Amino acid sequence: MTQEAAQESLVAVVQDSEENPAKDKYALLEEVLQKGRFFEVLEAKRAQKAKSKEDFFVVVKPNISMMLRRSDVGVYTDPFLVIHLLRLLLARGYTNLAVVESQNLYGNWFLNRSVPSVAARCGYLGFEAAQQGRAPLPAQIRVTGGGVDALVPLVDLTDEPVEKDFGREVGCAQVGKTWVEADFRISFCKMKTHFYSYYTLAVKNIYGCLPLQDKVSHYHCKRLVGLWTAHCIKALPVDWAVVDGFTAADGILGVKIKAVCNRPHTLIAGNDLLAVDHFGATLMNIKPEKSVLYQHLARISPPKPYRVEGAAKPLKAWRNTLYILVWLCQVIESSAWLMTYSGSLATGGYDSCFPHKSTNRGLFKRLLFFLTVPINILLDLGYLKLRFRQWLFARRLARERQLAPLLGQHPFLAGELNSLDSSDISRLAIILLSTRINGPVDFSGHYLIINNSPVAFEAGLSTANIAASALINYCLEQGIELKSLGEQLAALQNRKPNLFGRSRPWCHS
Numbered sequence: 418m419t420q421e422a423a424q425e426s427l428v429a430v431v432q433d434s435e436e437n438p439a440k441d442k443y444a445l446l447e448e449v450l451q452k453g454r455f456f457e458v459l460e461a462k463r464a465q466k467a468k469s470k471e472d473f474f475v476v477v478k479p480n481i482s483m484m485l486r487r488s489d490v491g492v493y494t495d496p497f498l499v500i501h502l503l504r505l506l507l508a509r510g511y512t513n514l515a516v517v518e519s520q521n522l523y524g525n526w527f528l529n530r531s532v533p534s535v536a537a538r539c540g541y542l543g544f545e546a547a548q549q550g551r552a553p554l555p556a557q558i559r560v561t562g563g564g565v566d567a568l569v570p571l572v573d574l575t576d577e578p579v580e581k582d583f584g585r586e587v588g589c590a591q592v593g594k595t596w597v598e599a600d601f602r603i604s605f606c607k608m609k610t611h612f613y614s615y616y617t618l619a620v621k622n623i624y625g626c627l628p629l630q631d632k633v634s635h636y637h638c639k640r641l642v643g644l645w646t647a648h649c650i651k652a653l654p655v656d657w658a659v660v661d662g663f664t665a666a667d668g669i670l671g672v673k674i675k676a677v678c679n680r681p682h683t684l685i686a687g688n689d690l691l692a693v694d695h696f697g698a699t700l701m702n703i704k705p706e707k708s709v710l711y712q713h714l715a716r717i718s719p720p721k722p723y724r725v726e727g728a729a730k731p732l733k734a735w736r737n738t739l740y741i742l743v744w745l746c747q748v749i750e751s752s753a754w755l756m757t758y759s760g761s762l763a764t765g766g767y768d769s770c771f772p773h774k775s776t777n778r779g780l781f782k783r784l785l786f787f788l789t790v791p792i793n794i795l796l797d798l799g800y801l802k803l804r805f806r807q808w809l810f811a812r813r814l815a816r817e818r819q820l821a822p823l824l825g826q827h828p829f830l831a832g833e834l835n836s837l838d839s840s841d842i843s844r845l846a847i848i849l850l851s852t853r854i855n856g857p858v859d860f861s862g863h864y865l866i867i868n869n870s871p872v873a874f875e876a877g878l879s880t881a882n883i884a885a886s887a888l889i890n891y892c893l894e895q896g897i898e899l900k901s902l903g904e905q906l907a908a909l910q911n912r913k914p915n916l917f918g919r920s921r922p923w924c925h926s
Contacts, residue, residue, distance in 0.1 A: 426689040426723035428696045429453030432730065433682040441875040442663045443501050443863060445684050450502075452726045453686040455657060456509065459601060462656055466600050470510040476599035477502065480607045480622055481518040481536050483673065485527075486768050487547075490878055491666030491678030494607045496540045497879045498661055500560055500862030502605065507565040516541070516558060517595050519574040520630040525757060527771040532556075532573035538770050540879050541571060544859045544886045550770025562864030562871035578628040583648040590645055592653065596626045602655045604690065608662035608683070608697060610671035610738045613642075613746045614708040616701055617672060618694045619658035621710050623650055633756045640750060647713035650690065658693040660685035664878070667701075667736045681732045691715060692723035700729060703737050709747070810835055813916060820912060821905035829891055830902070836884035839917040841876045842906055845885050848872060849903025858889045865889075 429452035431445045440448070450456070463473045479494035503514055516536075524530040533542070533552035540547050541558050556571040574593025581592045596602065606622035614621055624646045629635040636642050662683035666672070683700065687693045691714060698705035705711050749755040811831065818825040824834070837845065848865070855868050860882055864871035876882050892899050909916055 426687070426692045426721045427453055428685065428687040428689070428692050428723050428725050430683065430685045430696065430725060430727040430729045432684075432728070442495070442498060442682075442684075442877070443875060445663065445682070446498055446501055446659075447505070449659070449684040449686045449727070450505070453657075453688070455686065458657060458688050459511075462601050468600065471512050473511060474513045474515070474598060474600045475506060475511055475603065476515045476517055476595055476601070477603045477605050478517050478596070478622060478626060479605040480617075480625065481532060481539060481541075482521040482523065482530070482625065483607075484535055484539050485523060485673070485771065487538055487540070487883075488880060489666070489678070490880060491609060491664045491671070492607065492673060493539060494605050494661050495663060495879055496536070497862040497882065498663070499605055500541070500558060502603075502659070503558065503560045503569050504563050504565055504862065507560060507567050508563060512567065515570045515572050515595055515599075517572045517574050517593060517626070519593060519625050519628045521625070522630075522632055522757070523771070524630045525633075526774060528774055529771050532575070533571055534770070536571055538768070540860070540883055543861070544857075544883070544890065547883055548887070550768070559861045561861040561866065562873065574626060574628040575630050581649075581652060583645070583652050587641075587645060587648045590649075591628055592649060593626055593628045597653060599653075601657070602653065604655050604658045606658065606660055607665070608660050608681070608685075608701070609666035610668060610701075610736075611708075612669065612672060612738050612742045613750075614710050615703055615738060615743055616698050616708060618660055618697045619655070619690045620646065620650065620694050620714055621708070623655060623690075624710065626653075634753050637750050637756055638753050643709040643713035646710050647717055650714055651717055655690050657688055658686065658690050660693060660697050662697070662700075662732075665732070667732075669736075669738050669742060671738070679732065679735065681735075683729055683732070685729075687723070689721065689723060691718070691720045695720065695723070696725060700731050701735055701737065702731055707743075807835060810916075817909060817913060817916070820908045823897065823902055823905055827891070827895070827897070830888060833884040833888050833891075834917070836878070836880045837917065838877060838881070839910065839914070841881045841885065842910055842917050844874055844876070845888070846903045846906040846910065848874070849889075849899045850907065854889060854893070854899055857893060858886050860886050 429449050431449045433440055433445060477499060479499045481493055484493040506514060518532045520530055520532060529550060533556035534550055536542060537546035537552040538550040542552050546552050557568040558571055560567050560569055572595045577594040578591035579594045579597055580589045581597060582589050604619045604622045606619050609617055611617040624642060626649055627636060627645060662681050665679045665681055667679050685693055685697050694711055695705040814824060814831050824831045852867060859866040863875050863882055865874045874882055874885060892902055
């Protein structure tokens with residue numbers, strides 16, 4: 418690969434039809450990396466650094482900390498796509514890897530909000546950690562399947578701030594140590610709307626490398642979000658960006674909540690953050706320059722022309738946030754009190770793994786929290802749609818007790834099935850009927866670990882993989898014969914093919 422080609426701004430995109438998806442998301446990730454020449458860019462940077470693959474330090478920054486409810490899969494980077502990227506790197510011999518994230522404002526209101534705990538709940542650290550929302554320390558992501566088996570460190574940047582001189586305009590600021598030390602930096606972001614910057618893609622994701630937890634007090638109140646993020650990117654260049662748009666969150670509060678997620682089945686990647694954001698924002702039907710973070714980075718690193726490899730249509734039925742809301746956020750940005758309480762109104766729900774802090778149990782703060790329910794419903798009517806679909810599914814499933822008596826006897830099983838679509842049910846039934854499972858099942862990304870061996874389970878949503886593990890482990894705990902459950906699921910699929918739906922469009926389990 419020539420030096421000129423390595424420096425070329427290239428945006429790769431792959432997009433599958435939501436109505437008739439031809440590939441799973443893991444195949445889409447591999448395709449977008451191939452179109453964007455990811456491994457060629459990686460090799461060119463390694464040659465420039467003159468390091469072996471074992472010493473070349475690759476760091477991935479996904480969006481993790483915005484997850485409050487695991488079921489809102491449109492809000493945070495798909496953990497199993499991140500693990501698959503790690504798997505691809507390991508298979509190529511790159512063994513010096515890390516995944517990083519910093520804590521955020523949710524820590525002002527909720528307990529247990531360290532990065533390892535949140536990542537555990539997302540599904541990065543296996544089944545037990547996902548159920549409890551707690552991570553063993555040091556936190557390590559097990560990456561197995563596809564011919565690899567390794568542990569990758571998961572780093573909380575909030576625990577390792579170091580001073581970095583960003584130059585005369587900004588001066589010294591704190592950045593996560595691991596991010597500073599990386600040889601190759603990857604922004605693996607989520608496609609979603611944002612009420613502060615209109616949208617959040619690859620550039621906004623790097624804001625999470627600024628380590629301090631109370632980001633309102635330390636960054637927003639000083640109006641430094643765009644400036645410091647831009648200078649962080651200039652001082653510590655990001656070599657690659659991947660946009661997870663397989664699921665996405667639109668609407669007024671897409672950055673935080675999405676009861677019914679948008680499923681554009683789109684992945685974008687490239688070696689130029691501004692180019693990736695420009696193309697991604699265009700697909701979202703919004704001018705890229707509207708983002709304050711894009712503006713700051715474009716001012717100090719002017720955008721270059723780029724070419725697109727692949728084709729994608731603008732996202733249908735995509736709803737962007739309102740101008741008045743963005744304007745209001747920027748007006749009140751310097752007030753920590755107003756920003757904190759406005760944020761508490763939009764926390765988006767509740768997860769038992771992240772209980773409220775005792776300091777948030779006063780009458781006024783409780784009132785603010787409970788106001789999130791009607792506000793969420795008013796701002797996202799999909800919440801009512803979701804609940805109706807879940808209720809309807811439960812009623813339909815209850816009518817099939819003759820075909821599947823186990824589901825009637827064990828409500829837990831019926832509840833977990835709500836996370837699986839028709840193809841997921843077929844995969845699970847095959848595993849239950851063809852495999853003698855001798856002990857508890859774990860997972861590493863989309864591989865179920867059965868009898869200490871990885872078995873691929875390419876579900877559309879990471880929550881489906883977690884639900885499949887929960888179903889199997891529940892049966893083992895209760896002494897339920899797995900073959901019987903497999904037979905009943907297969908019978909439901911054969912006689913009631915429309916019961917589970919071809920592709921569930923919602924997120925909640």
